[in-house]
């Protein structure tokens with residue numbers, strides 16, 4: 001587990017960008033009906049998580065970057081598995097396999113990427129309170 005008192009630990013753990021302790025989201029990531037519901041403010045330091053209407057629109061750019069990184073990581077992983085003889089994979093011969101496994105991987109990480117992109121966006125635009 002990452003320490004919650006560091007910026008990276010708070011970003012990955014979906015914690016408040018000011019105090020690094022309060023939770024950003026109301027429920028667990030894979031509670032699909034509630035996965036995007038955020039707490040209106042930090043329960044520890046009262047930092048406002050609902051800045052303005054459309055504030056989290058910018059998180060879509062973060063989500064896009066994460067998605068591209070996921071596809072590249074999948075391609076690298078499949079290529080490495082091919083090199084090590086674990087799996088037979090040639091990109092131009094196995095496009096349906098690559099797309100299928102990428103789509104399954106992407107759909108299974110939607111809740112994590114949604115939360116991580118919002119967390120990164122909020123942390124990018126908030127300074128930590130000096131105490």
Ligand SMILES: [Zn+2]
Pocket residue numbers: 016017018019020021022042043044045046047
């Ligand atoms: Zn806080």
